[in-house]
Amino acid sequence: MTYGHQLTFGVLLDPDAARPGDGVLLDPDAARAGDSVERARLAEELGYDVVAIAEDPDGLDAWTLLSWVAARTGRVQLAAHTSVPPRDPAMLARSAAALDLLSAGRVDLTLTTGERAEAKGEAEAIEIIRGVLDADDPRPLTYRGEHYRIPRMQRGPLPAHRIPIQISGYAHSLLQIAGRTADGWVAELAVLGPDGVAAANKVIDEAARAAGRDPAEIRRTLIIDPGVSTDDLLPLIVEEGAGTLLVRSTDPTVLRRFVKDAIPALREAVGKTAGTVPGRSAAVRAKRRAGIDYDRVPASLAETAVEPGDVEYARVRNTYLRGGAPGLVLRPRTTAEVVDALGFVRAHPGVPFGLRSAGHGISGRSTNDGGIVVSVAALNGIEVLDEAKRLVRIGPGARWGDVAAALAPYGWALSSGDYGGVGVGGLATAGGVGWLAREHGLTIDHLRAVEMVLADGTVVRASADEHADLFWAVRGAGANFGVVTSFDFEVDEVGDVGFAQFVVGAEDPAALLVAWGQAIEAAPRDVSGQLILGPRRPGQPSFAQVMAVVDADQPDTIIDRLQPLAAVGPLYDQNVVLLPYAGIMANAAEGYHRAQGDPVARSGLIEHLTPEFAAAAARMLASGAVHWFQIRTVGGAVSDVPADATAYAHRSANFSVVAMGSDPRRVDAVWRDLYGYFDGMYLSFETDRSPDRLTDAFPPATLARLRELKRRYDPHHLLRDNFTIDPRGGQR
Missing domain, CATH: 3.40.462.20 (Vanillyl-alcohol Oxidase; Chain A, domain 3)
Structure with a gap:
């Protein structure tokens, strides 16, 4: 069977596999670290998706090494294979969140048992890690378990993305934990063999269903030796649902050969039988609000949409001055996606609807409780259309501080409120009382044209010559007539x-x-x-x-x-x-x-x-x-x-x-x-x-x-x- 995950490939680095120092005497640990970083850079260059580092209790600290790898790479996912205990799960969560922020959302976390075969506190560790990472919950974290006790702890920081937590092992107890609560399962093919993988999947799937989860929520990762043939790997992907293959090697020749010979053939073969990419987890779906048809979110918006259970929710639920709890935040990136977003809103006539640019919103109308919010923050372009006429085009999601900075090199300015974090869209449709108002007027007084999506999804341009009545209304009551997707302003010369x-x-x-x-x-x-x-x-x-x-x-x-x-x-x-x-x-x-x-x-x-x-x-x-x-x-x-x-x-x-x-x-x-x-x-x-x-x-x-x-x-x-x-x- 296939679990529908996009097939990815990675490299499991062994920090103990030192590389000769080209005649230069190096400290052994320094040599191992340098080798790992160079191999990670090579893996990224070759197109691998993941670089994983296994923790060695007697060697280099995996998190320190992974931080160095993160600083020297820019795309690959960074997977730390670490054991709890001895790692404290709360501190591990903080380390993972910090590195995830520094690496722009590239961290995965795999919990191993070290020398132990059976589970001992891994389920509690996952609960604690997720609790620490739930920075959207304002309450301190408390936990009383059999293996871990936390009297009171501040949550956070909020990571850049939802950090997947995988469990590694073969024991029945570990497989059940993977099915009940983890995001993935990691195992060595050489230890289990194909039949062992199938048996383990059965245990994971049964545990997932018993917990009310879709087995497709759990990504299956196999650590493979470089000598495994493509013919042997293909059934593991197509029939057993392996979503990630980690090649255990630091040999550049091996890594290049696998990229050249195995990956293209596997991708081509799997592409013919690819399943549906899994949707949101049961834990996220459980937080959905009544009245919103989440399954009908347009495909163009699904990737960036945020629900209450998503890690991004903490970043989009509130505004500058007030708390909110919307049921869904749609984040269109283009005018066409704004059209799609309004179509979804039209299909929910009884659901509260907020329109948001950058979320300053003193009035509070750009968030709500249980409704839909359409955020145009991603439409934040700033473009000079005609330098001689001082004509600029600005997206509604741009912030006025960024606009001022973009205009400054030209010796220009546009009076626009008094706080740089305010979004263009809300202010430029209401008025715009700014630091230069008595000299240069309101922000809307410099508006020359807008592109906007009307309530029925029609895209129009309004100016003094086109839809002049609409252009009149936009300057002071614009949020009542559509979603402005770009503003054309004539700006002033201001030194x-x-x-x-x-x-x-x-x-x-x-x-x-x-x-x-x-x-x-x-x-x-x-x-x-x-x-x-x-x-x-x-x-x-x-x-x-x-x-x-x-x-x-x-x-x-x-x-x-x-x-x-x-x-x-x-x-x-x-x-x-x-x-x-x-x-x-x-x-x-x-x-x-x-x-x-x-x-x-x-x-x-x-x-x-x-x-x-x-x-x-x-x-x-x-x-x-x-x-x-x-x-x-x-x-x-x-x-x-x-x-x-x-x-x-x-x-x-x-x-x-x-x-x-x-x-x-x-x-x-x-x-x-x-x-x-x-x-x-x-x-x-x-x-x-x-x-x-x-x-x-x-x-x-x-x-x-x-x-x-x-x-x-x-x-x-x-x-x-x-x-x-x-x-x-x-x-x-």
């Missing part, structure tokens, strides 16, 4: 800029807000910035963070512009630097989002920071209901654009206000005092899903036009979970 960070006293926060607002409104347009306030902390002075960017490269001009801002309150600290715009945007944390919880954010647009508004804001801060309160500058060039030119219509505002807390009832209670001062709202910073927020975001005429377009482009309301404009009226 070095001044970036200031002040800490000012805020004993009277209302007075500070009024003074800062007046200073900003009086400032030339080349000044943009923000102010952040938090509740007073007991025993500490009250202070505010004031940040500003001056779009100028002359120090005297920068200092002159900043003086009024620095004077709005007692100055506790200051830092002013001259740097490229890309330097400001290089502030994103690396790694995946680990946020938990469900924070509450409220947003509003306001023309002036009046004493009345400032007093209400001070009361809100004093209540303790919000964690922080932020005001960004708009106005200037933003207000130059006619209110009806884009779906972002509240152009007269000079400030964008946002407050964040954790209890929606407490936040709403204090926000009501501010609500009457606002005229409009920036939807990217709003988590309230009530229908009233829709009328805050869009004036009546704008909303009526958007609803008419929604009826035309998304009549079945597919795009319903991202500050949705219901074509029938209302918001969910």
